[in-house]
Amino acid sequence: MINLAAAKEFLDLVRHATTNHELYEALAIVCAAMGFDYFALTHHVDFTARGTDAVRLHNYPPNWVAWFDENGLGVTDPVHRASQITSAGFLWDRVPGMIKLTTADRDVLERARGEGIGDGFTVPAHIPGEASGSCSFAVAPSSQVCDDHLPIAQLVGAFAFEAARRINQIRLVEADSPTLTERQRDCVLWMARGKSDWEMAQILGLSPETCTQHLNTARERFDVAKRPQLAVRALFDGHISFADVFGR
Amino acid sequence: MFLTIGSGAGGTGDAILRAMFEARKRVFVDLLGWDVPVLADRYEIDQFDDPHATYLVLSDAAGNHLGSARLLETTRPHILDTLFPELCEGAIPRSAAIREITRFCLDPRQNARQRRRTRDTLVHALAAHALETGLTGYTGVAETGWLQQILAFGWDCEPLGLPHRSGQTMLGALSIAVTPDTPALLRRAGIVPDAVLSAADARHAA
Numbered sequence: 001m002i003n004l005a006a007a008k009e010f011l012d013l014v015r016h017a018t019t020n021h022e023l024y025e026a027l028a029i030v031c032a033a034m035g036f037d038y039f040a041l042t043h044h045v046d047f048t049a050r051g052t053d054a055v056r057l058h059n060y061p062p063n064w065v066a067w068f069d070e071n072g073l074g075v076t077d078p079v080h081r082a083s084q085i086t087s088a089g090f091l092w093d094r095v096p097g098m099i100k101l102t103t104a105d106r107d108v109l110e111r112a113r114g115e116g117i118g119d120g121f122t123v124p125a126h127i128p129g130e131a132s133g134s135c136s137f138a139v140a141p142s143s144q145v146c147d148d149h150l151p152i153a154q155l156v157g158a159f160a161f162e163a164a165r166r167i168n169q170i171r172l173v174e175a176d177s178p179t180l181t182e183r184q185r186d187c188v189l190w191m192a193r194g195k196s197d198w199e200m201a202q203i204l205g206l207s208p209e210t211c212t213q214h215l216n217t218a219r220e221r222f223d224v225a226k227r228p229q230l231a232v233r234a235l236f237d238g239h240i241s242f243a244d245v246f247g248r
Numbered sequence: 249m250f251l252t253i254g255s256g257a258g259g260t261g262d263a264i265l266r267a268m269f270e271a272r273k274r275v276f277v278d279l280l281g282w283d284v285p286v287l288a289d290r291y292e293i294d295q296f297d298d299p300h301a302t303y304l305v306l307s308d309a310a311g312n313h314l315g316s317a318r319l320l321e322t323t324r325p326h327i328l329d330t331l332f333p334e335l336c337e338g339a340i341p342r343s344a345a346i347r348e349i350t351r352f353c354l355d356p357r358q359n360a361r362q363r364r365r366t367r368d369t370l371v372h373a374l375a376a377h378a379l380e381t382g383l384t385g386y387t388g389v390a391e392t393g394w395l396q397q398i399l400a401f402g403w404d405c406e407p408l409g410l411p412h413r414s415g416q417t418m419l420g421a422l423s424i425a426v427t428p429d430t431p432a433l434l435r436r437a438g439i440v441p442d443a444v445l446s447a448a449d450a451r452h453a454a
Contacts, residue, residue: 004337004409011407087393088418126393127400128364151410154392154418159407162399166437185359241360 007152010034014160023163024057030156031059034149036137038117041160043133044080046072054131055164064115071108078105083124083134089154091145092120092138119145123157129238130170135161178221185239187214192231192245249306249314249366251373251444256301260291267313268305269293271355279356296320296327296350304373306366306444315354315366317374319347322387326350328408328421332389335421337409345384346423349374352394365442371401372434372441378426385425392418402437403430 010030017023023041031039040058058065074080082090082098090098092109101109120138135157139145164170180188183204190200197215201208215227222233234240252264260266269291276282276292287293302319320326322341326348329340352370354363378385390398392411399405404425411420 154411
């Protein structure tokens with residue numbers, strides 16, 4: 001089993017990378033040293049749709065990536081979805097126990113094997129106010145993931161993701177996000193909790209018309225036409241959080 | 249925001265610390281479900297909340313708790329050496345110039361944006377406290393999700409060992425160096441503090 005002292009060299013390669021190219025090279029070296037064939041450090045966004053400050057560094061087979069992007073899987077990929085619900089690294093064979101897999105999801109996993117990607121280990125990275133991401137390591141279908149290497153993979157993944165944030169100057173979305181007044185935010189929050197304008201008016205001590213107006217103004221500021229989009233944008237930009245919405 | 253730097257010698261006698269122990273119960277017991285002792289159904293207080301502990305507490309003008317952290321002396325029993333020695337591969341860092349950050353707590357009554365502002369201010373307060381009192385850095389044990397956020401603050405972190413699985417989560421230990429450059433590193437990573445007054449000034453003003 002690799003201990004930290006032995007892994008320090010790998011970790012330093014990743015941490016001290018100053019460009020995406022250096023980080024890619026570092027990940028390639030570390031990935032191979034841990035007995036993996038592939039690595040993928042990525043934000044969970046649709047790379048075809050987004051004019052992008054998001055990061056993606058990987059050495060996956062080109063066919064797989066082309067198909068992945070054609071199908072807009074950056075957001076819906078089952079491994080990425082599983083990664084949303086945990087903060088600890090997980091093996092891909094655990095995914096069926098983490099999220100409910102659809103037939104389409106099973107096709108994705110099957111397709112990956114067909115393209116030469118077998119089992120893998122994903123380290124989730126959730127930074128409040130930013131797109132979620134992850135750092136994954138995978139082996140060819142004929143190989144096995146070495147359990148002994150998972151703790152160091154966890155650590156490398158965490159430091160590599162942070163290096164990617166630093167190199168690409170990933171910043172809080174909030175910086176470019178429209179501002180909401182406290183009242184507008186209150187109304188967005190109660191709307192996200194499923195309250196009608198009348199109900200939120202009772203709760204907030206406002207008139208229903210005022211609540212409607214607050215929500216209309218908030219929609220204009222986010223430049224979205226519909227209320228569900230407003231709730232999602234406000235969540236994504238960190239004006240409200242899932243904990244706020246679910247009262248946890 | 250108002251900053252109180254308190255000592256564990258006060259216990260729950262001080263209103264600011266009492267509010268912190270209550271908030272810790274809401275966060276670590278009610279929200280995160282940690283198996284830690286609760287006093288009088290209201291306060292989360294453990295064996296490390298003794299006269300040697302130091303607290304950094306952020307409050308609003310009315311004295312409501314916004315965020316807090318507990319610092320333990322690393323030359324005395326602390327979380328890393330007492331509960332999770334396996335997370336540290338070499339010798340456990342023990343020095344009068346190193347404190348262990350524990351119970352980093354953001355009051356859940358704030359919304360996401362307020363919590364982030366409190367968090368950023370508390371991180372800067374920790375750096376300033378180290379510089380003002382001659383500390384060279386901190387150690388800390390964190391669940392991996394929180395560890396990723398600690399790295400994202402932009403300060404200089406070193407892993408002390410490999411992460412270990414603990415139930416459903418994974419824990420790791422870090423050391424954080426604090427130098428005169430640290431506040432600038434935090435700002436470069438987008439961590440910007442609120443204006444902070446000392447709580448003593450607040451009481452004086454009131």
